[in-house]
Amino acid sequence: MRPTWWRGSADLTWLVALGAALWGTDALLRAPLAGALPAASIVFWEHLIIVVVLVPWLPRAWRAFRAMHPRARAAMVVIGAGSSALATVLFTQALMLGDPITPLVLQKIQPLVAALGAAWLLGERLRRGYWAYAVPALIGAWLLAFADPLDVGVRALTAALLAAASAVLWAAGTVLGRYVGAASAATPWEITVLRFAVGLPAALAVLLVSRGPVAVSPGQLPPLVALALVPGLLGLALYYPGLRRTPAARATLAELAFPVTATVLGVTLLGGTLTTTQVVGLVVVAVSVTALGLRERSRRPVVAAAEVTAPGR
Numbered sequence: 001m002r003p004t005w006w007r008g009s010a011d012l013t014w015l016v017a018l019g020a021a022l023w024g025t026d027a028l029l030r031a032p033l034a035g036a037l038p039a040a041s042i043v044f045w046e047h048l049i050i051v052v053v054l055v056p057w058l059p060r061a062w063r064a065f066r067a068m069h070p071r072a073r074a075a076m077v078v079i080g081a082g083s084s085a086l087a088t089v090l091f092t093q094a095l096m097l098g099d100p101i102t103p104l105v106l107q108k109i110q111p112l113v114a115a116l117g118a119a120w121l122l123g124e125r126l127r128r129g130y131w132a133y134a135v136p137a138l139i140g141a142w143l144l145a146f147a148d149p150l151d152v153g154v155r156a157l158t159a160a161l162l163a164a165a166s167a168v169l170w171a172a173g174t175v176l177g178r179y180v181g182a183a184s185a186a187t188p189w190e191i192t193v194l195r196f197a198v199g200l201p202a203a204l205a206v207l208l209v210s211r212g213p214v215a216v217s218p219g220q221l222p223p224l225v226a227l228a229l230v231p232g233l234l235g236l237a238l239y240y241p242g243l244r245r246t247p248a249a250r251a252t253l254a255e256l257a258f259p260v261t262a263t264v265l266g267v268t269l270l271g272g273t274l275t276t277t278q279v280v281g282l283v284v285v286a287v288s289v290t291a292l293g294l295r296e297r298s299r300r301p302v303v304a305a306a307e308v309t310a311p312g313r
Contacts (some may be wrong), residue, residue, distance in 0.1 A: 002226065012111050012145055012241065013242070014242075015238050015239070015242030016238075016239055016242040016255065017255075017257040018237035018242075018257075019235045019236065019237075019239030019240075019242060020111075020237050020239065020255045020257040020258040021235075021237075021257040021258065021261045022230060022231050022234055022235035022238065023231050023235045023239075023258045023261075023262075024231075024257065024259070024260065024261025024262040024264075024265060025230060025231050025261065025265060026231040026262070027095060027262060027265065027266060027270060028181030028265050028269060028270065029223050029226050029227040029230070029231065030042065030092060030227055031084030031095055031270055032223065033223055033224065033227065034092055034095050034096045035096075035221065035227070036220065037212075037216065037220065038211040038212040038213070039089045039090075039092035039096065039209045039212075040089055040203070040206045040207040041091045041207060041212045041213055041214070041216065042092055042227075043085060043088045043092060043203050043206070043207075043222070044200075044203040044204055044206075044207045044212075044214070045216060045224045045225060045228070046088065046203075046224065046228040046232055047084070047085065047196055047199050047200040047203045047228075048200060049224060049225055049228040049229070050196045050228050050229070050232055050233050051196050051197055051200050053228075053233065054196060054197070054231065055234075057189070057190075057193045058193065058197060060190060060193075061186075061190045061193035061194050061197065062197075064184070064185065064186040064187070064194070065089075065186075065191040065194055066184075067186075068180070068186065068187065069183060069184065070213040071183070072180050072183045072184045072186075074178075075140040075176040075179055075180050075183075076180055076191070076194050076195075076198060077198055078172070078173075079173045079176050079177055079180070079191075079194075079195050080194065080195050080196070080197065080198025080199040080202060081198060081199060081202035082169050082172065082173070082202075083170055083172055083173025083176070083195070084171050084173070084195050084196060084198070084202070085175075085199040085202035085206060086169060086205040086206065087166040087169035087170050087173070087202075088166070088203075089203070089206055090162045090163075090165050090166040090169070091103060091162070091163060091166035091175070093162050094160075094162035094166065095158045096157075097155055097156075097158055097159035097162070098156065098159030098160070098163070099264040102144060102159070102160070102278070103159065103160075103163035103166075105161070106141055106144065106160065106164060106167060108269055109219050113167060113168050113171035113172075125197075129295070130292075133288050133289075133291055133295070134288075135287050135294040136284055136287075136288045137284065137288035137292075139281075139283070140280075140281040140282065140283070140284025140285035140288060141164075141251065141281065141283065141285055142227075143277045143278060143280055143281025143284065144278050144282050144285060146160065146277075146278075147241070147275045147277075147278065148168075148275070148277070149170045149277055149281075168171055168313040173195075177191055177195075177240075187218070188240035188241055189237070189240070189241075191240070191255065192233075192236050192237060195236075196233075203220070239247075245254060259282070259285075259286065261301065264284065
């Protein structure tokens with residue numbers, strides 16, 4: 001049964017913002033672990049802990065998976081293996097190489113990537129005005145990624161590319177999740193359960209290929225549990241139901257809670273700093289994405305939605 005605050009609210013933008021703010025706490029927990037464990041080990045334990053918690057819901061999620069059309073099942077596998085397991089490994093590795101702020105804030109390019117993916121996979125049309133928002137956001141992302149945007153070192157470039165790759169995979173997960181939700185009878189909670197259940201064997205495969213350690217010390221378990229359950233499971237558990245009751249353009253604005261939280265925690269608690277050009281980049285990205293969200297609420301949005309129907313059998 002859904003709680004009262006869910007049934008009685010016509011709009012859940014605040015829930016999207018709360019879930020996004022929880023994502024912003026990720027680096028606070030992940031950065032210390034990244035200094036002691038390989039990225040693949042951290043991501044494997046994240047998925048293992050979450051799947052253990054979700055065991056009571058696995059049978060229902062498995063039934064929903066079996067009832068899906070083969071294309072929806074394939075999309076679900078990509079979400080779990082790519083958007084959950086591989087993307088998180090890349091993101092963790094980016095934190096190991098870069099500063100604690102930039103990889104997180106670079107995730108704000110996700111709406112731009114998701115719009116391109118939706119145009120390609122879901123038939124949504126991008127009007128010409130879309131690029132007036134996308135190009136400044138990408139320039140801002142470049143300024144944000146590097147302390148000196150005209151003198152880019154190999155380490156900083158690698159960290160930025162890893163963070164951008166994780167953003168692309170997470171954006172793909174958003175598009176494919178929208179497809180699965182429209183093309184099947186699976187609920188947002190069942191999709192969340194399947195995301196981690198499919199991601200667990202993929203995370204194990206990455207761990208085995210990279211030959212990382214499976215065992216962790218007793219002192220590393222509490223931060224791993226907190227990382228898995230707070231920005232991981234709880235963040236998604238709040239975000240997905242909120243997204244279902246929130247217009248996409250408004251959700252994009254609410255998701256600004258993610259980089260704001262990440263930046264504040266990175267500067268105050270993790271010793272992160274931003275150069276002048278990085279601050280400019282952060283402002284440009286935030287303004288571009290906010291302006292895009294406001295434009296999408298107008299009578300002539302730059303992304304024309306298409307109806308997604310279940311594929312024929």
